[in-house]
Structures are given as C-alpha cells and as structure tokens.
Amino acid sequence: MKLSLKTALFTSLFLSVALLGACSSNSSTRVTHTQFCKDKLEKAEELFKKEKYGRVIDKLEEIMSYCAGTGYLEQTSFLLAESHFNLEQWIEARGEYGSFVMNFPGSPYAETAEFRKAIASFNMEFRVSRDDANTTVAMKDFERYLSNHPDSPLRDSINYYYGLLVERLAEKEFQTARLYLRMDKPQAAVIYFKEFLETYKQSKRRKEALFLTSQAYTDLDQFESAREYLDIARQELKADDKDGQKMLEKTEEKIAKAEKSFEKRIKKDAEKKRVQKEEREMLN
Numbered sequence: 001m002k003l004s005l006k007t008a009l010f011t012s013l014f015l016s017v018a019l020l021g022a023c024s025s026n027s028s029t030r031v032t033h034t035q036f037c038k039d040k041l042e043k044a045e046e047l048f049k050k051e052k053y054g055r056v057i058d059k060l061e062e063i064m065s066y067c068a069g070t071g072y073l074e075q076t077s078f079l080l081a082e083s084h085f086n087l088e089q090w091i092e093a094r095g096e097y098g099s100f101v102m103n104f105p106g107s108p109y110a111e112t113a114e115f116r117k118a119i120a121s122f123n124m125e126f127r128v129s130r131d132d133a134n135t136t137v138a139m140k141d142f143e144r145y146l147s148n149h150p151d152s153p154l155r156d157s158i159n160y161y162y163g164l165l166v167e168r169l170a171e172k173e174f175q176t177a178r179l180y181l182r183m184d185k186p187q188a189a190v191i192y193f194k195e196f197l198e199t200y201k202q203s204k205r206r207k208e209a210l211f212l213t214s215q216a217y218t219d220l221d222q223f224e225s226a227r228e229y230l231d232i233a234r235q236e237l238k239a240d241d242k243d244g245q246k247m248l249e250k251t252e253e254k255i256a257k258a259e260k261s262f263e264k265r266i267k268k269d270a271e272k273k274r275v276q277k278e279e280r281e282m283l284n
Contacts, residue, residue: 037066040059041067044056044060044063047059053086054087056079056083057084057087060076061080064080073103074100077096077099077100077103078104078113081096082116085116093120094141097116097120100113101113111149115145118138118141118161119161121134124138126168135169169200170196170199171203171205173199174205174208174209180192186215189213193216194213197210197213210230210232211247213229215251218258223258223262230252
C-alpha cells in the first residue's frame with residue numbers, strides 16, 4: 001500500500017467511525033467489524049472472478065488498512081498479490097508475494113506465493129544493454145524456492161526458467177565480447193569470449209562464440225590459436241548443420257588468407273630492415 005502513515009490512520013479512523021455509526025443506527029441490522037470485513041472480502045473475490053483486477057486491488061487495499069485482527073488478512077494479502085500478478089505488474093506482485101510469505105509462512109498458499117514471486121521476478125524488465133540486477137534477483141528467488149522446497153513437483157519448471165535466466169547472463173557477456181571485436185579490440189574480445197565459453201558451455205551462442213574467438217585470434221595474427229578454436233567448433237558441429245559447415249569453411253579460408261598476408265608482411269618488413277641496414281653501413 002502506498003499510503004502515508006497519516007493518511008492510513010485517517011482512513012482507518014474514518015471507516016471505523018462509519019462502521020460504528022452503521023452498526024448503532026439500527027440494532028436489527030447491526031453488523032460486526034469482522035462481518036463487515038468478511039463481506040468486503042467476498043465482494044472483492046467476486047470481482048476477482050470477473051477479472052476486474054484493478055477494482056479488486058483498491059478494495060483489497062482498503063481491507064488491509066482497517067481489517068487487522070479479523071482473520072481475513074491472509075486471504076486478502078494473497079489475493080492482492082494475485083491481482084497484481086494477473087495485471088502483469090511484476091514489481092508490485094513480487095513485493096506483495098514477498099510480504100505474504102513473510103507474514104504468513106505457515107499458510108497453505110505460502111509455497112505458491114514463493115513460486116509466483118520468482119516468476120514475477122523473471123518477468124521484470126530485462127535488457128541486454130542494461131545491468132543484470134533483475135536477472136540476479138530472479139535467480140536468487142528461484143534458488144531460495146528450491147532450497148525451501150527441494151521435493152517440489154515444480155522443479156522441472158524452475159529449472160526451465162533458471163536456464164533462461166542463465167542464458168540472459170550469457171547473452172550479455174556474448175554481446176560485450178562481440179562489441180570489443182567490432183571496435184577492433186581483438187585482445188579484449190578474446191578475453192571475454194574465452195570467459196564466455198568457459199562459463200556458459202550450454203549457451204545457444206556457443207557455436208558463434210567459437211567462430212568469433214577464432215576470428216579474434218586471426219586478427220591478432222595468432223593463427224595456431226585461431227585454428228585451435230576452429231577445431232573445437234568442427235568437433236561440436238552436427239553433421240546436418242549446413243550453415244555451420246559453411247561458416248567453418250569460410251573461417252578456414254580467412255585464416256589461410258590472413259596467414260599468407262602476414263607472411264608477406266613479415267618478408268616485406270625484413271627486406272625493408274635489410275635495405276636500411278645496408279644504407280647505414282654505406283654511410284659509415
């Protein structure tokens with residue numbers, strides 16, 4: 001709830017006075033505080049069933065404000081989190097699920113809330129160009145869930161989501177390495193690509209990273225290392241991967257061409273140095 005303490009107290013006092021007034025106005029229609037909160041929750045549940053989540057949130061926040069001690073806060077808190085979740089308000093949903101788990105750890109809904117909290121974290125905004133804070137938060141949420149519920153039947157689902165989160169981190173590292181290569185900084189690119197290949201061995205970018213590592217070494221005139229990573233790519237390529245085979249041949253040609261160019265450059269430099277040496281000797 002995003003109410004200031006002063007506003008919350010005023011709202012609670014106002015509603016309490018209104019409730020007492022309603023209760024005392026007619027003894028035959030007197031409604032207790034608990035019954036009043038129950039009726040409010042039932043109306044909110046009806047709206048929830050009709051998928052009127054925005055209206056549900058407003059009513060549930062009212063109940064959270066003035067129905068403490070009535071026994072309905074557990075249901076209200078969970079329904080509030082569910083409403084934010086259904087509206088895809090992921091930050092708010094994660095916060096409400098977290099509050100629910102903290103306040104009602106023994107609830108039969110606690111495990112569900114903890115799982116949905118992790119899902120909400122997974123769905124929070126992610127962009128490769130930005131930091132990976134949200135990804136790290138989501139990974140920790142899934143790890144915490146599995147730690148608390150090691151025998152959960154949802155383990156396969158969690159492993160699936162966790163794998164996608166790992167791939168997000170891999171993509172960020174891959175893009176950083178490729179950026180250095182495009183900036184004509186092959187030494188930095190090699191460092192990042194090698195770290196990527198070591199850390200994210202199952203990444204979908206692995207094949208591409210192997211070829212680009214070979215390219216970076218070629219740019220550094222380190223042809224033995226270039227061929228080493230190309231050989232790894234060759235070993236890992238599937239027989240029916242036609243695009244991969246074409247890339248393999250293309251990269252081999254680039255290495256061979258670059259090596260010949262390097263040898264010519266070396267000979268030319270050596271010849272230039274020889275001539276300069278002879279000229280100096282003649283002058284002396």
